[in-house]
Amino acid sequence: MEKWGYVRVSVDRETQAAGWAEQHRVLKELGCTRIFEEEASTRGERPVFDSMMREAAQSAHEARRICICAAKMDRAFRDLIAADAAITKGDNPHVIWHLPDLSPNPLDPSDPVQMLLVRMMAAVGQFERDRLAERRAYGIAKAKAEGKYKGRAPTARAKTDKVLSARDRGLTPDETAKVVGISRASVYRILKDHPQDAAS
Numbered sequence: 001m002e003k004w005g006y007v008r009v010s011v012d013r014e015t016q017a018a019g020w021a022e023q024h025r026v027l028k029e030l031g032c033t034r035i036f037e038e039e040a041s042t043r044g045e046r047p048v049f050d051s052m053m054r055e056a057a058q059s060a061h062e063a064r065r066i067c068i069c070a071a072k073m074d075r076a077f078r079d080l081i082a083a084d085a086a087i088t089k090g091d092n093p094h095v096i097w098h099l100p101d102l103s104p105n106p107l108d109p110s111d112p113v114q115m116l117l118v119r120m121m122a123a124v125g126q127f128e129r130d131r132l133a134e135r136r137a138y139g140i141a142k143a144k145a146e147g148k149y150k151g152r153a154p155t156a157r158a159k160t161d162k163v164l165s166a167r168d169r170g171l172t173p174d175e176t177a178k179v180v181g182i183s184r185a186s187v188y189r190i191l192k193d194h195p196q197d198a199a200s
Helices: 017-030 047-059 080-088 112-145 156-168 173-180 184-192 195-199
Strands: 002-009 034-039 066-070 095-098
Touching: 002 017, 002 047, 017 066, 034 047, 034 184, 047 066, 047 095, 080 112, 156 173, 156 184, 173 184
Parallel strands: 002 034, 002 066, 066 095
Antiparallel strands: none
16 A cells, blocks of 8 residues: 655745654654645645645555555644545545544544544534634734734745846756745745746
8 A cells, every 4th residue: 555645834844844844754654655745724725735636536446555644634634524525535445544643544434433533633623723713813903903913924935036036047946945945835936926027
């Protein structure tokens, strides 16, 4: 059985370096031979995740089962519906999931006890995210009313000028990421935000 790993941080790998490294450590210990990496919020689009799931569904068969691993359930799924759909209603029964924070072994969709645990954990996680968003919104509103709200400190986007300068010197996105000290995904986001510059 092949093991693929999925790593996700909601901001970028520099800001959440500890979480990024910890996910890689867990997946390496699980024996994952391929790692899919994504810097995306659960609320936004996740093209890497979607692409990984399509490839797994197309590639897996009885003689080649694929086990997709995530260090924690909340790294893979945005809510209860997404978790239930991927684990119990996937397009290919030969694609299974391993979430070590729920079970030391790959999940068995036919096991009602395991699926109850998955649904309970997903529901609790969704509740916690909803409450966090509620508290965050309240805090922002309070800070704005008091004139103290400045927004989130810029991260990779603060290096936009350096990225554009590197591109103008003919560096590839990979080279730019190394020179500027940010992720490749951040470089692509900056270039996407400056289509006229990129075309010149």
